[in-house]
Amino acid sequence: MTPRLATTLFALAALASAQTAQAQQQQSCVKAGDLSDAVVYALPIAFDAVRTTCANRLTRSGFVASRGEAYVAQFRGRQAQAWPGALRVLKSFMTSPDAGEAAAGADIGAMIAGMPDSALRPFVDALVGQMIAEEIKPDSCGRIERGLEVISPMPAENVGPLVAFIFEVSDMKNPEICPAASASTSRR
Secondary structure: OOHHHHHHHHHHHHHHOOOHHHHHHHOOOEOHHHHHHHHHHHHHHHHHHHHHHOOOOOOOOOHHHHHHHHHHHHHHOOHHHHHHHHHHHHHHHHOOOOHHHHHOOOOHHHHHOOOOHHHHHHHHHHHHHHHHHHHOOHHHHHHHHHHHHHHOOOOHHHHHHHHHHHHHHOOOEOOEEOOOOOOOOOOO
8 A cells, every 4th residue: 555545534534524623632653553454444445436536457367356345355354353443544534734635614523523434434434435435546457456456365453553563664754654663572
């Protein structure tokens, strides 16, 4: 997932937060575990957008057509569990300096503040899926498919933490990852 694609995912879904000012005062970074949840939650949405947007660019024998759905099913099965952490990331992202652009001129947060989770999630999913589809360039379809195939041997429970770790060690600032608690382990 490219940083721009990740940013798009986080920005749009963050519109679900009506309490962004309060969240900004409480925490200016996101926990790696919550970012991991956001990746797990967003991967099926991103896969569907890729499959639709790249339908005429990918072969019938390629990974997306032949094995993609089976791989992504692992993530679909984890979305409900990942939703709370993903929503915390989205709320945190909404408080970032770039969030003003994403929500400019619209008080969507206030509009959906009273939405029940059963309505909020499908709303966020649809908006995020549309944003991802708009960001996919036709020439990137093959690379996206190759990237999915490269990570496919990994268990679903490792993909989110790996992406969070990459964000952390690459010193990404949008979203900024909270420093990990230092753990001293000794091996003999």
